[in-house]
Amino acid sequence: MSAFRLVTVLSLSGIILIRRSHRKATLLLAVPLLVYPLPYYVMQIHFRYRYPVNSILMLLSCTTVYVAWQRITGHRRVAGDEYA
Numbered sequence: 001m002s003a004f005r006l007v008t009v010l011s012l013s014g015i016i017l018i019r020r021s022h023r024k025a026t027l028l029l030a031v032p033l034l035v036y037p038l039p040y041y042v043m044q045i046h047f048r049y050r051y052p053v054n055s056i057l058m059l060l061s062c063t064t065v066y067v068a069w070q071r072i073t074g075h076r077r078v079a080g081d082e083y084a
Contacts (some may be wrong), residue, residue: 014060
């Protein structure tokens, strides 16, 4: 259960990081996270309904970890690296 919370927090910060450089990509990633689970939140809460969006959550979480790692290690921004 705490792993789901960690992934959720990391993915929310990932959405913020992606929004800074790619607004259209933010829509592509955020809309399924907001629209898909709505009926399940109203009817019943169960973790199995989260499985289809886990891949998007993990992508956003990895974006956050990548940016944090870049800032901690002090790597400079290279061509094509928009998130650092």
